Amino acid sequence: MQHGFIDKYSDRHSPIHSLDPRTKLICLLTFVVLVVTTPNRAVGAFGLFGMVILLTVILSRIPLRYVLKRLGLIVPFVLLTAAFLPLVHRPESGPGDSLIVWGVTIDRAGLLLVQGAAVKSALAVSAMIVLTASTRFPVLLQGMERLRAPKVLVMILSFMYRYIFVIIDEVMRMQRAEASRAAGGRTWRRVRAAGTMIGSLFIRTYERAERVYQSMNSRGFDGDICTMHRPALSTGDLLFVVLFLGGTITVRLWGAA
Amino acid sequence: MTDAVTIRDLFYDYPDGRSALAGVDLRVAAGETMGIVGPNGAGKTTLLLHLNGILTGRGVINICGMRMEKRNLKAIRRTVGLVFQDPDDQLFSATVFDDVAFGPLNMDLAPDEVAYRAREALRQVQMSGYEQNSPHHLSFGERKRAAIATILSMDPEILVLDEPTSNLDPRQRRNLIGLLHGITVTKIIASHDLGMIAELCGRTALLNGGRIIAVGETAAILGDRELMEANGLETPPGLLLRCQS
Ligand SMILES: Nc1ncnc2c1ncn2[C@@H]1O[C@H](COP(=O)(O)OP(=O)(O)OP(=O)(O)O)[C@@H](O)[C@H]1O
Numbered sequence: 304m305q306h307g308f309i310d311k312y313s314d315r316h317s318p319i320h321s322l323d324p325r326t327k328l329i330c331l332l333t334f335v336v337l338v339v340t341t342p343n344r345a346v347g348a349f350g351l352f353g354m355v356i357l358l359t360v361i362l363s364r365i366p367l368r369y370v371l372k373r374l375g376l377i378v379p380f381v382l383l384t385a386a387f388l389p390l391v392h393r394p395e396s397g398p399g400d401s402l403i404v405w406g407v408t409i410d411r412a413g414l415l416l417v418q419g420a421a422v423k424s425a426l427a428v429s430a431m432i433v434l435t436a437s438t439r440f441p442v443l444l445q446g447m448e449r450l451r452a453p454k455v456l457v458m459i460l461s462f463m464y465r466y467i468f469v470i471i472d473e474v475m476r477m478q479r480a481e482a483s484r485a486a487g488g489r490t491w492r493r494v495r496a497a498g499t500m501i502g503s504l505f506i507r508t509y510e511r512a513e514r515v516y517q518s519m520n521s522r523g524f525d526g527d528i529c530t531m532h533r534p535a536l537s538t539g540d541l542l543f544v545v546l547f548l549g550g551t552i553t554v555r556l557w558g559a560a
Numbered sequence: 561m562t563d564a565v566t567i568r569d570l571f572y573d574y575p576d577g578r579s580a581l582a583g584v585d586l587r588v589a590a591g592e593t594m595g596i597v598g599p600n601g602a603g604k605t606t607l608l609l610h611l612n613g614i615l616t617g618r619g620v621i622n623i624c625g626m627r628m629e630k631r632n633l634k635a636i637r638r639t640v641g642l643v644f645q646d647p648d649d650q651l652f653s654a655t656v657f658d659d660v661a662f663g664p665l666n667m668d669l670a671p672d673e674v675a676y677r678a679r680e681a682l683r684q685v686q687m688s689g690y691e692q693n694s695p696h697h698l699s700f701g702e703r704k705r706a707a708i709a710t711i712l713s714m715d716p717e718i719l720v721l722d723e724p725t726s727n728l729d730p731r732q733r734r735n736l737i738g739l740l741h742g743i744t745v746t747k748i749i750a751s752h753d754l755g756m757i758a759e760l761c762g763r764t765a766l767l768n769g770g771r772i773i774a775v776g777e778t779a780a781i782l783g784d785r786e787l788m789e790a791n792g793l794e795t796p797p798g799l800l801l802r803c804q805s
């Protein structure tokens with residue numbers, strides 16, 4: 304069966320795609336930290352950060368539309384949480400600091416906070432989208448592993464990536480089987496069927512986990528995760544790191560000034 | 561000849577109380593290829609899972625002179641390579657290559673040797689070029705072949721295969737038979753593909769209801785129409801003629 308993949312576009316070729324995953328991970332982390340710590344009023348700095356992202360999107364040949372679409376999926380969640388900030392009245396703000404809309408007092412400082420949260424989350428999330436869309440997930444995992452991320456964490460992510468589709472397949476098969484026999488069934492009956500389906504999915508998944516563990520054991524797994532050594536960073540990676548970090552750190556310092 | 565596998569009086573009940581093996585006795589000589597046939601639910605898979613200690617029932621199992629015990633488990637698992645019936649259970653890594661390299665890596669081999677073995681195993685099942693693919697991007701037959709490669713890369717002394725030809729197209733089935741023919745280690749193959757059993761296995765055991773009903777020359781077992789039918793199996797007419805001649 305067919306699914307969309309989180310690493311769609313990751314099989315393309317571009318300067319960004321060919322970077323070592325570690326390079327990209329380090330740049331992403333630094334970028335997020337720099338963006339988050341930039342003061343909210345530094346509008347120019349955010350504009351420049353946006354330019355940096357735009358540049359990497361262009362370099363990576365990922366359609367801009369794809370990045371925006373993904374962004375549109377995630378940012379509303381952030382905004383929802385941030386939306387309540389201006390409603391919190393701060394004792395230190397004077398009478399001129401708030402406006403009244405439809406009888407609700409809105410704090411100006413809070414408004415700036417929302418704005419900041421929206422811009423920062425959009426920047427951070429789009430950087431992550433570029434990373435996941437330009438790196439095959441297994442390669443990303445290798446990168447995390449070589450940056451000494453906890454092995455258990457890497458392994459959990461790897462299992463998740465491997466089995467999420469197997470489980471979705473199982474759900475789709477069960478739904479199909481149910482739908483092809485439940486012609487015009489009553490709603491309550493279908494609800495009951497859905498309940499049974501969730502139950503049996505749980506058991507199937509549980510038993511699958513057991514069998515996978517058995518298969519690992521039968522190939523000599525003893526709790527230690529062994530991995531292979533892979534080649535070192537290239538000059539292209541170094542160049543990218545220097546340019547990217549140099550650029551973003553400059554923007555950050557300039558924004559704070 | 562010395563025995564590669566000896567099973568005596570093996571009983572196994574699943575935790576829900578269902579008896580799956582009810583007194584199995586079987587000997588497989590070193591270098592021999594043994595077929596295991598039987599209807600659905602006969603206990604074939606359950607029996608194979610005992611061969612490297614994944615399931616432990618009551619009874620005695622000896623693998624190349626090693627008794628199935630906790631302290632021998634590691635050595636036994638290096639000796640016995642088990643290919644599961646469902647490739648989704650076997651392939652758990654994010655890429656095919658990682659999966660095929662998993663066994664050799666656990667054997668503490670040098671990285672070059674691991675990479676060489678993994679590539680070689682993938683070449684044998686004609687899956688070269690799929691190294692960096694994720695298993696969920698493969699067709700069922702491709703996953704099946706990759707699953708077999710994960711065991712070939714470990715170079716086991718005893719190769720145990722559960723339904724190796726299911727879902728393979730005729731050409732890949734033919735390739736796999738040729739490949740297994742060329743591997744001279746002891747092999748135990750459970751399958752409903754009687755044609756393959758007839759081609760590969762010198763002897764065959766017929767399993768039903770958790771018991772070995774008959775064991776003997778493959779032609780004698782598959783050619784015994786009454787025996788087969790009494791156990792819910794049917795040898796295709798062409799094969800039947802060949803077995804009886
Ligand atoms: N996890 C389990 N829990 C309980 N009972 C099980 C379990 N797995 C198998 N059984 C039961 O044990 C018996 C033997 O099953 P087994 O899977 O060994 O059969 P098989 O010969 O491999 O069949 P098939 O040809 O369908 O693969 C069956 O009656 C089955 O219902």
Ligand SMILES: [Mg+2]
Pocket residue numbers: 604605606645722
């Ligand atoms: Mg079976």
